[in-house]
Amino acid sequence: MPVFSIENEYNNRIELTHNENKWQVLSVTGLNSPPAAISSSIIPTFDGERFNSSRLEARNIVILLVINGNAEENRMALNKVILPKRFIKFYYENNAHKYFIDGVVESFEYDVFENKIKAQISIICMDPYFKDEEDTTEILTSIINLFEFPFSIPEEGIALGEITENKNGEITNSGTIPTGCEITIEASGEIINPYIENITTGEKIKINRTIYKNDTIKINTNKGNKSIYLYSRNEIINIINDFSEDSQWLTLTPGANIFIYGSDSGTNNMQAKISYKNLYGGV
Secondary structure: OOOOEEEEEOOOOOEEEOOOOOOEEEEEOOOOOEEEHHHHHHHOOOOOOOEEEEEOEEEEEEEEEOOOOOHHHHHHHHHHHHOOOOOOEEEEEEOOOOEEEEEEEEEEEEEOOOOEEEEEEEEEEOOOEEEEEOOOEEEEOOEEOOOOOOOOOOOOOOOEEEEEEEEEEEEEOOEEOOOEEEEEEOOOOOEEEEEEOOOOEOOOOOOOOOOOOOOOOEEOOOOOOOEEEHHHHHHHHOOOOHHHOOOOOOEEEEEEEEEEEEEOOOOOHHHEEEEEEEEEEOO
């Protein structure tokens, strides 16, 4: 049986399923892909229409449930979490996966004069995509494991790993929608003009800046949150102006994505990792 939960912006979370002594979920709609708004234009000399663009509408999740047991107490417990016009997270879990989506409570309606109170919760999700509950993080730095048995340590010491010259890696987007990501570049020494490229999509980010030992660059390519920050000597510096003119914000297309990274100088001092959430049009 699927599990549905909701959590408000104050981190108050309740599970709607498996609580039949308090409430019972009758139906949940809005889990499949929302409708697309398609723009087209008419050309007088051609049959039909010409496609211009398309986009998904906001998602509307509607939960219908019955309030059981002490109806007044259980209804007020829901009222403490479900606050109209406020932000809310909707969680959905099945046997294979855990998802969530952000939304705003449109309404929470019920009739206190019913013998068996039915309630309806309506949530509008401006971003229509479900996401994985947990981030996926991949480290791109290629390291050869030199640790093997039989094992002994000579007097001069021994290397347990070796960073190779092969600065690339494959990342699989298991979702159904292209997604942005968070890129972390760490410097173990001086690096001049670092870059990272998704060979699969042809998108590349290059930062026209020299960074030094123990510096970290964090790049966010997610829609609505795009940013580039340098963390250096206890300072956080906005370096979005160092974004090269021919750069694009990286995305991960569904399926395998091949990444490569480097710099004009100091690539061996560079380690990179990518964190992202898989996105789903419907669940």
